[in-house]
Amino acid sequence: MKQNLIAGITFTAAAMMLSSCATLFTKSKQDVTFQGQPGTMIVDPKKNTYVAQIGENGFATAKLKKQLSAKKLEAQHEGYQTKEIQVPVRFTKTSLWNILFGGVPGFAIDVATGKIMHYKNDVVNATLTPIAGYREEEVITPVVEEQRVTRDNPGVTDMEKAVVRWYFDSDPRGARISYRVISNVPNEVKNTNETYLTTTPLEETKPFNIPGLTYNNANDVTIEIKVSKRGFEDQVKRYNVRQALDQQEISGFFELVPKK
Numbered sequence: 001m002k003q004n005l006i007a008g009i010t011f012t013a014a015a016m017m018l019s020s021c022a023t024l025f026t027k028s029k030q031d032v033t034f035q036g037q038p039g040t041m042i043v044d045p046k047k048n049t050y051v052a053q054i055g056e057n058g059f060a061t062a063k064l065k066k067q068l069s070a071k072k073l074e075a076q077h078e079g080y081q082t083k084e085i086q087v088p089v090r091f092t093k094t095s096l097w098n099i100l101f102g103g104v105p106g107f108a109i110d111v112a113t114g115k116i117m118h119y120k121n122d123v124v125n126a127t128l129t130p131i132a133g134y135r136e137e138e139v140i141t142p143v144v145e146e147q148r149v150t151r152d153n154p155g156v157t158d159m160e161k162a163v164v165r166w167y168f169d170s171d172p173r174g175a176r177i178s179y180r181v182i183s184n185v186p187n188e189v190k191n192t193n194e195t196y197l198t199t200t201p202l203e204e205t206k207p208f209n210i211p212g213l214t215y216n217n218a219n220d221v222t223i224e225i226k227v228s229k230r231g232f233e234d235q236v237k238r239y240n241v242r243q244a245l246d247q248q249e250i251s252g253f254f255e256l257v258p259k260k
Helices: 002-019 093-101 103-113 241-247
Strands: 029-035 041-044 049-053 059-065 071-076 083-087 089-091 117-119 123-125 163-171 176-183 195-199 202-207 221-228 235-240 249-255
Touching: 029 117, 049 059, 059 163, 163 221, 163 241, 195 202, 221 241, 221 249, 235 241, 235 249, 241 249
Parallel strands: 029 123, 163 249
Antiparallel strands: 029 059, 041 049, 041 071, 071 083, 089 117, 163 202, 176 195, 176 221, 221 235
16 A cells, blocks of 8 residues: 555656656657759748758758648759659657646647657658750859969858758757867868857857868868866867768767866
8 A cells, every 4th residue: 555655656746747848758850851963952932941952962961840731842953943842741659648748738839839740751852853955054264373262262162151050969068169170281271270169059050161161172171179168078079071061960969078
């Protein structure tokens, strides 16, 4: 009898605590990968916002916010017919646990935010059809030494403005994130001093903004990410810029070690 009473009290307390975390079993965003011609832009026509750009490897991954109905996007590329993309959704069975542990309010929050659904396809076909008779105008540019991309003559290539997803987190959180550019081709891409970004967690989409960067020299350029927090050892990770451009992402997780 006493054991049953203790078990009942324990279950009730656990349910009450979990009710304060109404969406314990579901996430608000999901990774979706798009496959198609390199350079294809994936946009949200309803919000008129950029979602992702397919890289040289033919893929691009973006975090899409969940919703109750299929996500409608567009794939755009010069010389190709614009394609409407629908990312279908289906019901997430695990959200039913919120009725048991979070109660009706928890489940209602999941419904209102679209968390009860998840995107059915992890990989979406964004392959486009060429426009018949389209011929890209050929521009012949004289090879002049002064036009060569260098660290003092940036802006020649759009690769400097390539947008990728930045995601960094740590345990514990609240650690300072800083980065610097390390170049094996200093005549083209300049080494930089350490620059402060923000504190963990960091998740945003933004360009590298590395003057003189091209796709060809990106393999000789590294971004060093440093994470530091008082009372813990500093941690450093390095990322090849070419690989980050292909994956459309630069990300990492840092397990901080207390100082002895």
